[in-house]
Amino acid sequence: MENPSYVFERTALYYETDQMAIVHHSNYIRWFEEARIAYMKDKGYPYSKMESMGIMIPVMGVDCKYHRPVKFEQTVLIYVKIAEFNGAKLEIEYEVCDKETGVVHITGHSKHCFVRSDTFRPVRLKKDHPEMAEIFE
Amino acid sequence: MENPSYVFERTALYYETDQMAIVHHSNYIRWFEEARIAYMKDKGYPYSKMESMGIMIPVMGVDCKYHRPVKFEQTVLIYVKIAEFNGAKLEIEYEVCDKETGVVHITGHSKHCFVRSDTFRPVRLKKDHPEMAEIFE
Amino acid sequence: MENPSYVFERTALYYETDQMAIVHHSNYIRWFEEARIAYMKDKGYPYSKMESMGIMIPVMGVDCKYHRPVKFEQTVLIYVKIAEFNGAKLEIEYEVCDKETGVVHITGHSKHCFVRSDTFRPVRLKKDHPEMAEIFE
Amino acid sequence: MENPSYVFERTALYYETDQMAIVHHSNYIRWFEEARIAYMKDKGYPYSKMESMGIMIPVMGVDCKYHRPVKFEQTVLIYVKIAEFNGAKLEIEYEVCDKETGVVHITGHSKHCFVRSDTFRPVRLKKDHPEMAEIFE
Numbered sequence: 001m002e003n004p005s006y007v008f009e010r011t012a013l014y015y016e017t018d019q020m021a022i023v024h025h026s027n028y029i030r031w032f033e034e035a036r037i038a039y040m041k042d043k044g045y046p047y048s049k050m051e052s053m054g055i056m057i058p059v060m061g062v063d064c065k066y067h068r069p070v071k072f073e074q075t076v077l078i079y080v081k082i083a084e085f086n087g088a089k090l091e092i093e094y095e096v097c098d099k100e101t102g103v104v105h106i107t108g109h110s111k112h113c114f115v116r117s118d119t120f121r122p123v124r125l126k127k128d129h130p131e132m133a134e135i136f137e
Numbered sequence: 138m139e140n141p142s143y144v145f146e147r148t149a150l151y152y153e154t155d156q157m158a159i160v161h162h163s164n165y166i167r168w169f170e171e172a173r174i175a176y177m178k179d180k181g182y183p184y185s186k187m188e189s190m191g192i193m194i195p196v197m198g199v200d201c202k203y204h205r206p207v208k209f210e211q212t213v214l215i216y217v218k219i220a221e222f223n224g225a226k227l228e229i230e231y232e233v234c235d236k237e238t239g240v241v242h243i244t245g246h247s248k249h250c251f252v253r254s255d256t257f258r259p260v261r262l263k264k265d266h267p268e269m270a271e272i273f274e
Numbered sequence: 275m276e277n278p279s280y281v282f283e284r285t286a287l288y289y290e291t292d293q294m295a296i297v298h299h300s301n302y303i304r305w306f307e308e309a310r311i312a313y314m315k316d317k318g319y320p321y322s323k324m325e326s327m328g329i330m331i332p333v334m335g336v337d338c339k340y341h342r343p344v345k346f347e348q349t350v351l352i353y354v355k356i357a358e359f360n361g362a363k364l365e366i367e368y369e370v371c372d373k374e375t376g377v378v379h380i381t382g383h384s385k386h387c388f389v390r391s392d393t394f395r396p397v398r399l400k401k402d403h404p405e406m407a408e409i410f411e
Numbered sequence: 412m413e414n415p416s417y418v419f420e421r422t423a424l425y426y427e428t429d430q431m432a433i434v435h436h437s438n439y440i441r442w443f444e445e446a447r448i449a450y451m452k453d454k455g456y457p458y459s460k461m462e463s464m465g466i467m468i469p470v471m472g473v474d475c476k477y478h479r480p481v482k483f484e485q486t487v488l489i490y491v492k493i494a495e496f497n498g499a500k501l502e503i504e505y506e507v508c509d510k511e512t513g514v515v516h517i518t519g520h521s522k523h524c525f526v527r528s529d530t531f532r533p534v535r536l537k538k539d540h541p542e543m544a545e546i547f548e
Contacts, residue, residue, distance in 0.1 A: 014448060014458070015163060015441045017156035019209060024152050025333045026307070029300040030426045037425060047425070047484055059299045063337035072156060073458055151311060151321070152304045162470045163440040167289045170437070174288060184288070184347055196436045200474035210321055289437060291430035293483060298426050346430060 001095040004079035006042055008035035009099065011075045022069035028106050029062055032094050035078040036110065043135040053129065056117045057090070064108035075099040085136040087126035089113055138232040141216035143179055145172035146236065148212045159206035165243050166199055169231050172215040173247065180272040190266065193254045194227070201245035212236040222273040224263035226250055275369040278353035280316055282309035283373065285349045296343035302380050303336055306368050309352040310384065317409040327403065330391045331364070338382035349373040359410040361400035363387055412506040415490035417453055419446035420510065422486045433480035439517050440473055443505050446489040447521065454546040464540065467528045468501070475519035486510040496547040498537035500524055 010031055018024040037047060050057070070076060076096050084091040089111065096106035114123040125133040147168055155161040174184060187194070207213060213233050221228040226248065233243035251260040262270040284305055292298040311321060324331070344350060350370050358365040363385065370380035388397040399407040421442055429435040448458060461468070481487060487507050495502040500522065507517035525534040536544040 013441075014444055015155060015161050018152060019154035019156065019158040020330070020332075021156040025336065026152060026300055026303040029303055030424075033300070033425055056294070058294075059340055061337070061339040062299065063335070065335045066333055150304075151307055157467075157469075162473065163437050163444070166437040166440055167287075170288055193431070195431075196477055198474070198476040199436065200472070202472040203470055289429060289435050292426060293428035293430065293432040295430040300426060 001079040001081055001093070004081045004095075006035070006039040006080040008038050008078040008080060009075065010034065010078060012070050012072050014072055017072050020069075022071055025064070025066055028064055028066075028070075028096065028108065031078060031096065032062065032064075032092075032108060032110055033059075035080050035094060036092060039080045040135075045132060045135065051117065053132075054117050055123055055129070055132075056115050056120075057112045058115060059110055060089075060113055061111040062108065064106065066106060068103065068105045070096065070105050076105065082136050083109060085133075087124060087133060088122060090136060138216040138218055138230070141218045141232075143172070143176040143217040145175050145215040145217060146212065147171065147215060149207050149209050151209055154209050157206070159208055162201070162203055165201055165203075165207075165233065165245065168215060168233065169199065169201075169229075169245060169247055170196075172217050172231060173229060176217045177272075182269060182272065188254065190269075191254050192260055192266070192269075193252050193257075194249045195252060196247055197226075197250055198248040199245065201243065203243060205240065205242045207233065207242050213242065219273050220246060222270075224261060224270060225259060227273060275353040275355055275367070278355045278369075280309070280313035280354040282312050282352040282354060283349065284308065284352060286344050286346050288346055291346050294343075296345055299338070299340055302338055302340075302344075302370065302382065305352060305370065306336065306338075306366075306382060306384055307333075309354050309368060310366060313354045314409075319406060319409065325391065327406075328391050329397055329403070329406075330389050330394075331386045332389060333384055334363075334387055335385040336382065338380065340380060342377065342379045344370065344379050350379065356410050357383060359407075361398060361407060362396060364410060412490040412492055412504070415492050415506075417446070417450040417491040419449050419489040419491060420486065421445065421489060423481050423483050425483055428483050431480070433482055436475070436477055439475055439477075439481075439507065439519065442489060442507065443473065443475075443503075443519060443521055444470075446491050446505060447503060450491045451546075456543060456546065462528065464543075465528050466534055466540070466543075467526050467531075468523045469526060470521055471500075471524055472522040473519065475517065477517060479514065479516045481507065481516050487516065493547050494520060496544075498535060498544060499533060501547060 012023050016023045016027045077099050079095040081093045083093040092110050094108045097104050114125050149160050153160045153164045214236050216232040218230045220230040228248050231245045234241050251262050286297050290297045290301045351373050353369040355367045357367040365385050368382045371378050388399050423434050427434045427438045488510050490506040492504045494504040503521050505519045508515050525536050
C-alpha cells in the first residue's frame with residue numbers, strides 16, 4: 001500500500017486457526033478493528049478519550065478479500081489508510097502483508113459514521129470536533 | 138450424569154475448530170454458558186427477566202476436563218445439574234456427551250454468585266426472590 | 275429477500291455481544307458460515323460428504339452491511355440465496371431479519387471457489403460433479 | 412506470584428468484551444494459551460519446532476478464578492509458572508495482574524500431557540527429549 005497512515009504488527013494466534021490449519025476468515029475483521037483502534041490511539045484518540053468526548057464510531061459495513069491464508073505464528077503487517085472522509089462518513093482501507101516477504105495476504109475496508117454515545121445522533125466531526133477531524137484528512 | 142436438571146443439544150460449528158481439527162478447548166466454556174442460559178430460560182428465567190428484576194449472576198470460576206475432543210458437525214448433549222446452592226452461591230455441573238453413543242467427552246463446573254445489577258452488592262436469593270431460589274433446589 | 279434458497283434460524287448468544295450491548299460485527303461473518311453449511315447439508319451435501327468427495331469451498335471474499343444491530347436473545351432468520359454461479363465461482367447472498375418483525379438487520383455476501391482438497395487445484399463443478407452443481411442453479 | 416517462569420504482557424481487545432463491558436470470561440482461557448505458547452517460544456521451543464519434533468502438548472484440563480474483571484484497553488501482566496512436572500504430565504499456573512497496580516484479577520491452571528503427533532501415544536519427555544524436559548524443571 002502506498003502512503004499508509006499507520007502500520008500495525010500482529011502475529012496469528014493458535015486459537016484463531018481452524019481445521020484447514022489457517023486463520024479463520026472471520027478473524028481478519030477483528031484484526032482490522034485492532035489495527036483501527038491502535039491507529040486512533042497513535043493519533044491521540046484512544047477509545048477512552050472518545051468515550052469521555054461522548055463520541056462513538058460504529059461500523060456501517062466491512063468487506064474483505066482473501067488472497068492468501070495466514071498461518072499460525074506468521075507475523076503480518078497491517079497497513080491502515082483513510083480511503084475517504086467527508087466529515088460525516090469515514091472509510092478505512094486495510095492491507096495485511098507478510099512481515100518478511102511483503103506478500104499481500106488479505107485486503108479490506110471498513111465504513112463508519114460518527115454518533116453521540118448518548119443519543120446515537122450523527123456528529124458533524126469537522127464542525128464539532130475539528131481537531132479530531134484533522135487526523136482523518 | 139444421573140438426574141440432570143436440564144439437557145441442551147449442540148452441534149459443533151466449523152469456526153469453533155482449530156488446526157488440530159477439533160473444537161478449540163476454550164469453546165466448551167462458551168457452551169457451558171449457552172447451556173446454563175437455556176436452562177434458566179427453561180425454568181422461567183430468561184436473561185431479560187433477570188435483567189428486569191435487577192439481578193446478575195456473574196461467573197466466579199470455571200473448570201473443565203477434556204476427556205475426548207469434539208469434532209466439527211458432531212452433535213452432543215450437554216447435561217446440566219445444580220451441584221450446590223446455598224442461597225448465596227451456586228455451582229453448576231456440566232457433562233458433554235456424544236448424542237449417539239453417550240460417550241463422555243467433556244466435563245466441568247461453573248461457580249456463580251448473585252448480585253444486584255446496579256450496585257453489584259450480593260443478593261440473598263432465598264430471602265429476596267424465594268420463587269427464583271426454588272429453581273436451584 | 276425474494277425467493278431465498280434456504281432459511282436458517284439463529285438466536286444471538288451472550289458471548290457474541292460486545293460492550294455496546296450488541297452482537298459484535300465480526301460474528302455475522304460466522305453466522306453466514308453457519309447458514310451456508312446448513313444450506314449445503316439441507317441440499318444433501320454436509321461437509322463430511324464434500325470431504326469424502328475431496329472438495330473444498332474456500333471463502334474468497336465477504337462483505338457485510340450493518341443496518342441495525344442484533345441484541346442478545348434476539349432471534350433472527352438468515353435468508354440464503356445463490357446470487358451467482360458459473361460452475362467455477364459461487365456468490366451467496368445473506369439477509370438477517372428479525373424473526374418476529376421481519377425487519378432487515380444485516381445483509382451481506384460471500385464469494386467462493388471449488389478446489390480439490392489434496393492439490394488445492396480448481397474443480398470444474400459442472401463437469402466433474404454435475405449433480406452437486408445442480409444445487410446452486 | 413513468586414518466582415514466575417515467564418511474564419507475558421497483554422492488552423484487552425474491544426472484541427473480547429461482552430455486554431457487561433468486561434472481558435468475557437472464556438477469553439482468559441485463550442490468554443493462558445497465548446502466554447503458554449510465548450513461554451515455550453522464549454525457552455527455545457516455538458510451536459513450529461515441536462511440530463518438527465513430532466510432539467504435541469494437548470490440554471487435559473483448565474481451571475480459572477475470576478477475582479476482578481479486566482476491561483477494554485486495560486494492560487495486564489500474565490505470570491506463568493510450572494506448578495508440576497513429572498516427565499509425563501505438566502501443570503502450569505497463571506496469574507493475571509494489572510500492569511500498573513499489580514492487583515490480581517484472574518488466576519488459573521492448565522494441565523497437559525505430551526503425545527506423538529502421528530500416533531497420539533504418550534511421549535516420556537525426560538527419556539526421549541531430556542533437553543526439552545529441562546525447561547519445565
